[in-house]
Amino acid sequence: MSIKGKLWGIAICMFLVIGGMMGVTFVRTTSVVLGQMQSTGAESVRRAADNINIQFMSLEAVLRNAAAAVEYNWKTHGSDAPEKVIPLMTSLTQKNKAYGVTDIYTGFEADGWFADGTGWVPDKGYDARTRSWYKEAVAAKGPIVTSPYLDGITKQIIISMTMPAYGDGGKLLGVVGIDIDLGWLSDFVGGLNILGAGSGLLLTKEGVLAAGPAAFKEQVMKGNVVSDEFFPEGLRAAASLMIAGREGQAPLTMLGEEQEFFYAPTKAGLPIAVFFPRSVITDIRRSITMTLLFIAVSAFVVVGAVIFFITRNLNRSVAAMGVVTDRLARGDFSVSYRVQGKDELATISAHLNSMIDALRGVLLSVRGEAQETAQRAETLASLSEETVASMEEVSASISRVMELAESGAAALEETNASVEEIASSASSAANSATEGAESAAFASSTTDASVEDVEGFITSVKGAAAESDRSVERIRELGKSVEAISGFVATITSIADQTNLLALNAAIEAARAGEAGRGFAVVAEEVRKLAEDSARAASNVNKLIADLQRHSSESIDATRATGDILDEAVKRAAQTQKKLEETVGAIAKVAEAVQNIAAVSEEQAASSQEMTTAIRSVTDTTNSMVGAVGAIKTSSGETTRAAEHIALEAQSMSQAAETLLGLVNRFSVDERALPAKTERLPAKRG
CATH class of the missing domain: 3.30.450.20 (PAS domain)
Structure with a gap:
């Protein structure tokens, strides 16, 4: 498709x-x-x-x-x-x-x-x-x-x-008893509607029409909706349910129009109902239908127009791309795709043009390289023949040098063995001295750390003692606050007693007032109970305050005892610090002597090591030279063989270059456009 x-x-x-x-x-x-x-x-x-x-x-x-x-x-x-x-x-x-x-x-x-x-x-x-x-x-x-009934004098519904x-x-x-004018109720029922349409209906307990639509105006307080045949059959059936205290809805036809009839009871025994014409629903449905049809037709027109224009433009672009692709298939790289618009086809055309430019440049480059490769292959063949002759002379000279190098390497091996024994002895002595110096240094650093730890301990204990003193002050301040609270509680207790007394007086006065003061007596009793509850709560608070004062006193005594213990700990820590400082001085002297011995041993070991290293270096150099000369000899033979092989490959490469040039010449390339095209290719890639 x-x-x-x-x-x-x-x-x-x-x-x-x-x-x-x-x-x-x-x-x-x-x-x-x-x-x-x-x-x-x-x-x-x-x-x-x-x-x-x-x-x-x-x-x-x-x-x-x-x-x-x-x-x-x-x-x-x-x-x-x-x-x-x-x-x-x-x-x-x-x-x-x-x-x-x-x-x-x-x-x-x-x-x-x-x-x-x-x-x-x-x-x-x-x-x-x-x-x-x-x-x-x-x-x-x-x-x-x-x-409801019709007042004989005022003619109002009462x-x-x-x-x-x-x-x-x-x-x-x-x-x-009270008589109530139902004019407000008639107005209320007359204004009932649903969504701005319809009318209300009100019945008496017996089913007599109390208020209703204008068509039933003459039947108000006269006609019985349940039994009079003047009213539609469906309305009579619904009215029977209304006076029975039911709630619901029913469809009916009234005055030649289909209606939805909603009804509900009231606590006064006057059921109420609302008529709603179904023609309103038909109008709403018709409006929705026309709106949906308009939306659908508009959508069809818009989608059809969009598809038509997209198809026309797409066919034009695809046809143009087909012509260019056909010429490319025949090997003509002088063409390019037309880039028009900003859609995906335009992007693809631009990318294909970049690819054609790249292929055009590659073909021209391959053609030039093939020509140069053929010329270089001929030159390489002549150079390979000269290289073969030179390498045969070099191989003879290398054989003589290799014999002399092997003799020198044997003598250096014997000297190196003697020097290594001397270096081993000096190194052992230096290691022993170094270990002694390290042990002394470690002991010194450990003792210094102990002194610092003791100083930190003394500082911490002094801080704890100061914090203990501050805790004593805070607890004393807490005791003062508790005493102030005791005063407040005493005031509350006094107020509660006075309130209780006032409540008793109020109860006495209420009793004197008899039935009229009964409610006030209840209030006075509640006030008295609240006063008693306040007094009990104040008593409980006093007990809690007494416990808090006792605990505060015990906390002060315990904190003072803790301060005395901390002072004694500071004194003993100071004595320990002094002894550790004396130990540090003695260890420092021992460490200095051991370090001097280690320094002398290290100098001897270093001298022996340098000598060993120098002789080993000379030996290794000589052995390396022997190996290198052997490798050169081997390489010279391989180079000779490679030069002969290169000459053969140069001839094959010349033939391949001529074949490649013939293949490239099959494509049609516009060489005049090459400089501009090749200059913009890197920008495309970036």
Whole structure:
């Protein structure tokens, strides 16, 4: 396959890979978008439910505060409590309007009397104990939330929260309730959406529509989403799950459009849901598809254009290189490759041109050398014949010189043996004297080292004694610090005692205050316990300080005893140092005498050795001369034979040079370009 075909094959593979990647990306992106939408929807409705729970928890706190106020009012005023409750309810209602509270009221267990925070006065014979909100709260023994209802006067959607209030001994005083305007909740549900699309839905415990899309506006607080056929079947099925307290999602068709329906319960018993149109997902998928198609088409166009231009330029370069290569194959070294551009082919062409230049220079050099070699071979043949005649005369003279040298070498061998015996005796004496001098020097150096060691020991002991004195001072300073800490601990103990006394007084005052001071009594008891703990801790610290002072005193005594021992060691070391110095003087005198003997022995040994060396040198020189003369004789014979062989080889070399010249002449070389080419070749190699 041609290079062009291979490049187009690569392009086709790239197109297939890009197309496959786009397809996989499209499928995967669609799946991811759908999954993300589902997780986002579930999370959105869950957060909406959490927000509603938080709001109702705040309202429950308002209710509990109102109930606590009623209980306190009853305990404070007794039988006059009902008359005092109306101003209290009015005040609480005004303060909590910002939380959506429209009314705070109380119904009393004793006679069914009703106190309202808005100033409303019930008809004669009104008994709060017969109302459902009263009965349900008493039965639940805690806070309850009623279903939303439409207020007959204000036409607002209201929800009530009620809880019982108890007196001493768990006696039921009545039921406290608050009415809440759900306008804020309707606005909150109306603003729910997912990714900027969709709408919210809110149901009562029974499934009645409390808030929803604009299409269901007429059904608010009228239609039951669970049972009314006005609502789509899929929505009715999902609403059944909602009022059962379930959380989840379901696909459904509403108003002719496919929707994703996400729902979750709330602690107030008002399930909430969010609609999300699937057309949004279709739009996102369409946008992603168009983007991927644009990217794929752009990639195909760019890759195709790049492959086209690369193939065209590559074909041109390869064709030009083929023409030059064909001429080189026929032996024409006068051509060169065209270097164009900065790609790999241009680099290869430049390197091939350098190789052609080098071969051209080599061929011209070989041609010149072949011509010169032929001429030198003829000259060498004539010189070889003259050398053979001269070497025969030299061989005869060398034989006579060799005989005289052998006689002189024998006489020198005998003289050398006698002188070596004398040198051996002198050398033994010198060695013995030298060993004695070395032993004396070693003893002297060892004694000097001992003196230095004793001096170092004395210095170290003196340093240890000084450090012992400093340790005593540090321990004394530590004792002073410990005494200061004892003062601090005494202060802490005094503060703890005073705190304990204050805590006892506070507990007595709290007991006098009765129920109102119960919390303060608990705090006073905790303060008293902390004061006792502080006193115990201070006592433990005092014990530790006493132990530390005792140990410090013992450390001072031990350190002083150590200082006395070190002083005695210094005195004994000084006496030892003095004796060693006397020994050093005696050893020095012995060493000096031994060194004098060694010097004389060494001079005698040196003289004998020089004589032995001189005679041995003369003997070796004579023997070497005999060997050299023999070698010269042998070499002269070999030289004669070599000269004869050279003459024969010179004739063969002349014939080889003529053959080489014929081979080189087969190549066509431009000699005019040789100087410039050969000058730039070294730069290429560097």
